[in-house]
Amino acid sequence: MIKGAHSVIRSADPDDAGALKSVYDSQTPRSSLLDQRRELNPPTRDELREVMSQKEMGKAVFYTVEGRDGEICGFCCLRGLNPEAQFSEFVVIFLDETTFSTAMADEVFDFLSRLAFERMRNHKVVTHCLDSETEYRKFLISHGFESAGVQRDVVFSQGRWFNLEALTLRAADCTFADRRATDRGAIC
Amino acid sequence: MAIKTKTFIRRAEREDLDRVVAWMEDPDFQLFLYGDPARSPKQIREQIVSMLGRSSAQTVPGGLYLIIDSAEHGPLGLLSLQNISWRNRSCSIDLYMGNKEMRHKLTAGISFYRAMQYAFEELNLHRVNAYIYAFNEASWMILERMGAVRELTLPEHVARDGKLYDLYGYGLLRHEFVAFKEKNSHMVEDLVESMTGLNSEPAGKREKAAETDS
Numbered sequence: 001m002i003k004g005a006h007s008v009i010r011s012a013d014p015d016d017a018g019a020l021k022s023v024y025d026s027q028t029p030r031s032s033l034l035d036q037r038r039e040l041n042p043p044t045r046d047e048l049r050e051v052m053s054q055k056e057m058g059k060a061v062f063y064t065v066e067g068r069d070g071e072i073c074g075f076c077c078l079r080g081l082n083p084e085a086q087f088s089e090f091v092v093i094f095l096d097e098t099t100f101s102t103a104m105a106d107e108v109f110d111f112l113s114r115l116a117f118e119r120m121r122n123h124k125v126v127t128h129c130l131d132s133e134t135e136y137r138k139f140l141i142s143h144g145f146e147s148a149g150v151q152r153d154v155v156f157s158q159g160r161w162f163n164l165e166a167l168t169l170r171a172a173d174c175t176f177a178d179r180r181a182t183d184r185g186a187i188c
Numbered sequence: 189m190a191i192k193t194k195t196f197i198r199r200a201e202r203e204d205l206d207r208v209v210a211w212m213e214d215p216d217f218q219l220f221l222y223g224d225p226a227r228s229p230k231q232i233r234e235q236i237v238s239m240l241g242r243s244s245a246q247t248v249p250g251g252l253y254l255i256i257d258s259a260e261h262g263p264l265g266l267l268s269l270q271n272i273s274w275r276n277r278s279c280s281i282d283l284y285m286g287n288k289e290m291r292h293k294l295t296a297g298i299s300f301y302r303a304m305q306y307a308f309e310e311l312n313l314h315r316v317n318a319y320i321y322a323f324n325e326a327s328w329m330i331l332e333r334m335g336a337v338r339e340l341t342l343p344e345h346v347a348r349d350g351k352l353y354d355l356y357g358y359g360l361l362r363h364e365f366v367a368f369k370e371k372n373s374h375m376v377e378d379l380v381e382s383m384t385g386l387n388s389e390p391a392g393k394r395e396k397a398a399e400t401d402s
Contacts, residue, residue, distance in 0.1 A: 037250070037273035084347040123352075124344065149340035151359055153315050156276045166340050166357070 004107035012062040012075060017048035019064075019072040023093055029157045031128040031136075031164060032091045038154050038164065065094070065108055073099055076108050078116055078125070088116060090125040090169070092136070100139035109143050110176055117171040124170045130155065131163045145169045194260050195295060197267060197302050200253040207263055208253075211286035219348060220284070220324050254306075256285070256299045264290045267303050269311075277314035279307060283327070297330050304334065308362045315361050321346055322354040335368040336360040 002009040012020075024033055024042040033040055043051075052062065065074040074094035081088040092100075092108055099105055116122045127145065129136045145167040154164040200208065211217055250272050256265040265285040272279040283300055285291040307313045318336065320328045332338070340357030347353075 037271045037276065038278070039273050039275050085345060085352060086347075087345070126342065126345075148342050149338075149357065151317070151339045151357060152337075153359075153361060154276065154278065156314075166342060168342065170343075 002111055004104075004111075006068065006102070006104040007073070007107045008066040008068065008070075009063050009076070009108065009111050010066070012052050012064040014049040014053045016064045016072060016075075017045050017052055019095065020048050020052070020075060020093075021045045023075075023095060026095075027158075028097070028132060029130055029155065029162060030093060031130045031133060032093050034128075034155065040155070040157060063111075065104070067104065073104065074108070076112050078112060078120070078122075081120070081122075086121065086123045088120065088122055088125055090116065090127040092139075097133070097135040100135040105139055106143075109139075113143075113169070113174050114176065117174055122171065124168050126166060126168050129165050129167065131165065137165070137167075140167050140169075143169070144173045144175060146173075195256060195258045195264065195298055195302075197254045197256055197299065197306065200255045200266070204255055204263060207286070208255075208266055211266060211284060214286070216288075217284055217286075220321065220327070254303070256283075256295075256302075258290075261287060261290065263287070264295065265299065267299060269303070269307060271317075272311070272313075277312065278317060279311075279313060280317040280319065281307070282318075296327070297333070300330055300334065304360065304365050308365050313362065315359060318358040318360075320356050320358065321348075322356055323348075328356055328358065331358045331360070334360065335364045337364070 021042075021044075023030065024040075029040055033042075035041060062075060062077045064072055065076060067073050072095070074092065076092045078088040079091060090112055092105070092112065094100060094105070113125070116125045126148075127140060129140065131150075146169070148166040148168050150163050150165045152163050153161040155162040250270075252269045252272070254267040254269070255263050256267055257263050264287045265283065267284075268282045269279045270282065281300075281303060283296065283303065285296055285299075304316065307316050316336075318331055320331070322328075322341075328338070336358040337360070338356050339359045340355070342355040342357065344352035345355035
């Protein structure tokens with residue numbers, strides 16, 4: 001369990017399935033919920049419980065992000081670890097997209113990027129966002145992610161096509177919170 | 189416009205298994221295709237063997253393996269349409285010319301053209317994806333000539349021989365393929381005409397290998 005000033009990050013457990021289900025049920029399509037075919041196929045709560053009861057889903061560990069009051073605010077993980085090319089997919093989901101502009105999101109970024117670059121020794125992380133995920137994209141860009149391009153008409157949902165952007169962050173370009181604070185002139 | 193050549197594509201059958209497995213064991217196959225280390229070569233092999241070994245065709249399959257065949261030379265290569273999404277009307281394509289003598293742009297180009305015809309005009313897809321390693325210039329040049337757009341450049345994304353290489357993601361939309369066909373109808377005819385005897389036979393022995401009808 002990682003306790004930050006604004007969040008608590010812990011391994012997900014089956015009781016979190018309801019919160020994750022609510023993300024699937026929201027009106028906004030999320031890139032992180034797309035399957036390999038880029039389809040959104042909402043699982044049932046029971047299926048989510050079953051998946052989340054596994055301590056390790058493949059090589060990915062799924063984490064739940066709580067506020068300091070214990071309310072579930074989102075989830076995060078590194079998935080699709082590619083050990084040979086040393087990268088993995090960076091995934092952050094918040095129930096409320098406006099959370100991406102808060103200090104809680106910064107703490108999640110620090111946790112995941114340290115996991116990717118310091119513990120797992122990845123040389124980069126990759127993530128995706130739909131053109132409708134404007135808050136997520138702002139969050140990624142503000143933390144140093146760079147666009148690797150946009151795939152057109154990838155997802156069909158709600159009667160329209162969505163584009164899917166891929167973004168990458170190299171270890172060398174990653175700035176952790178303590179470094180960011182220093183850069184801003186804070187006294188450490 | 190229909191194009192008739194001596195090369196054609198067909199569903200892969202059980203009898204193709206040994207040949208396909210032999211192609212897959214060629215180092216080139218693993219160099220140019222299926223470099224996704226998240227899936228081991230063994231997993232890929234098992235998947236293809238499983239797909240080829242199926243006796244009954246699914247009505248809405250998630251993937252198709254097709255053989256590029258030739259009456260003159262026999263099976264030339266493998267074409268796979270993977271991750272077919274009937275909701276998004278999209279798929280990913282891989283093309284591998286197993287017969288090295290036939291591994292040149294014309295045969296590969298015609299095969300790719302046929303695959304696009306199949307994807308857009310038979311399967312009614314909207315988008316075809318192709319992921320190609322940056323060092324495989326011959327392949328991505330074919331896609332670009334057919335109007336596919338390089339949408340992604342993922343830096344240092346695939347490991348080969350201890351080095352990291354970029355991965356390109358291409359997308360071809362249905363209307364772009366239609367535009368290519370309309371704009372290049374004469375070129376396609378010429379291309380097919382030029383395939384006459386292109387199969388590395390001496391010029392004197394070349395036969396007319398392609399015919400075009402409208």
